[in-house]
Amino acid sequence: MLPRDSGGYRWVVAIAAFFTQFIICGITYSIGVFHIVFSKIFNEDHFNTSWIGSILLYSTALTSVVMRFFMVQFGCRWSVILGGLVSALGLSMGMVVTEMYQVYLTFGVLTGIGFGLACTPSIMAVEQHFYKQRMQALSVVLSGVGAGIVVFPILIRTLLEHLAWRGTLWILSGIALNLCVCGALMSPVAHGKQVHLMPLLSCVPLRNITFHGMCIANLFWSFGSTVIYMYLPSYAMDQDSSFETSVFLVSCVGMASFTSRVIFSFMGHNSTLDDMTAILCSIGLGVVITGICPLLFDDYAGQIGYSLLFGFYSGYWTTFLSQASRELLGPECIAKGNGYLSFMIALGSIMAGPAAGLLIQEETEFKYAFYLAGSALLWSSVIMMLFKYQSCGLESFVSEPEKNDLKIPLVDRSQNDCLMKGEPILVEAMVTSV
Incomplete structure (x- = not known):
């Protein structure tokens, strides 16, 4: 042992x-x-x-x-x-x-x-x-x-x-x-070694407008992804797919998401924040997923294609969100705002299913719920892209020499310092939606 x-x-x-x-x-x-x-x-x-x-x-x-x-x-x-x-x-x-x-x-x-x-x-x-x-x-x-x-x-x-x-x-x-x-x-x-958590609801992140944007992006993403996970098999069955094949679509989402995470983790930090990659994956795929869902759901091959697109999109977006937030805000600010982010994710989850359910019953078609979900996912990407390229709030929060330091993972930096000094370790997990 x-x-x-x-x-x-x-x-x-x-x-x-x-x-x-x-x-x-x-x-x-x-x-x-x-x-x-x-x-x-x-x-x-x-x-x-x-x-x-x-x-x-x-x-x-x-x-x-x-x-x-x-x-x-x-x-x-x-x-x-x-x-x-x-x-x-x-x-x-x-x-x-x-x-x-x-x-x-x-x-x-x-x-x-x-x-x-x-x-x-x-x-x-x-x-x-x-x-x-x-x-x-x-x-x-x-x-x-x-x-x-x-x-x-x-x-x-x-x-x-x-x-x-x-x-x-x-x-x-x-x-x-x-x-x-x-x-x-x-x-x-x-x-x-002692381990101390960051404050649950610190006021520090609220001083930065970029953090507000990240909270809104998490809300939209949680809303959109919840709708798709909840109604993807039902939509497929409504288009005459069997229960067995409809369930497999969720597994397709998982496979594509896993592959996407591995690809962008292997390519490294710079590739995820590269301008062309960010635009194509965050905005381009979001537009595609929002606009062509009814066309893809006409046959089972199209349904698999939609599931793979969404899975790849979600895997990239969560990676992008984590790295972009560290670049714009710094890991310490994100860690202190963890509670706010979790509340926004929870709020998006509780609203998504019933809102889409009402829309489906009113329109008697699933495609409108998927338009709603795709639009929410697209808005979450647009918000993060705007803040990334404008760097809103970054200058007012930290000085220029500190920007590069904030890209260093908080836990790695703080733990190394604490180990050298014999002080308690201060950690907090990043919160992103799946």
Whole structure:
């Protein structure tokens, strides 16, 4: 067995965090599959059913902020373990629900709280254990997001075929219990190093107009991506695709998103912020996704094409957002504004499903909801591109010599300084929507 202060054990923590993200994001971003299932089981319209997925995403994002005090008090390990227990309880209670509001409370609220308790602490555990290889470790962990989106829709579809929906939720609750195993592997930081979090809601980021723009961009992105994840299988089935092939579209999104993240991570920082790449990927793909969705959905090949485009777009945009925000604001400002960003992501998630559901019922067509989603995604990219090229607020926030320093990851810089001085380590995870 590896010593807990060895370099090898740090990678055990990273692998545990990988599977934490794998389970949480795999189940969470399968909301489109559950949307179809619950609408049929309870014979409800899109508006009423959409609250399930929106509440799940909202609870996950909000809990990751509101329940930070638990992680501060008890550490990452116990936060992830508790998250596994709570989420497993929420999923297992699906065995006894008989009304839609009960699904809101169990699958939506309770499972979301559990996932929120486990999601951010798993990333924080990796940041606490890694210094020089932090970015490589986080890349491994975040690859679990794409892997989960690829695997879980297909897994859930197979379980539904053999065990029906109650049995599926029961099996998923057992899978969620594995979060407890992952949490148990996340040992406290070696050598007794203390880890202090940034303030939850600091006023410092609010002094910079660029941070306001980033909050609005996160709101639009969360809104648009939630609509697509929730209604992509339903839209395909409305165009006469089977349930099995419609579910596969979500996996296609995950595959393209994972590939996009790997490509741009491999190409490096400068390529992601290159003018031509930024315009083509942020604006160009956004225009395409917004404008041609009805044409692509006429046949299954087009539906796969749309899913791949959206997945590649989302993988690039989250990478671009993270790096552009560090360039414009600096990692410390973003870390201090983490709470605001999470609130905006939660707000976009809770509004997206019901708003699109009302539009679908009013117009009796899915394409208008996808026009709405594409427009929201496009606006999020336009906002970030405008701030990137205008550098709004940067000059008033930092002096010229400090701009290049702000591009250095906060955790790497602060941890190196703290290790040299023997001071507590100050860390905070970046928040971006998947």
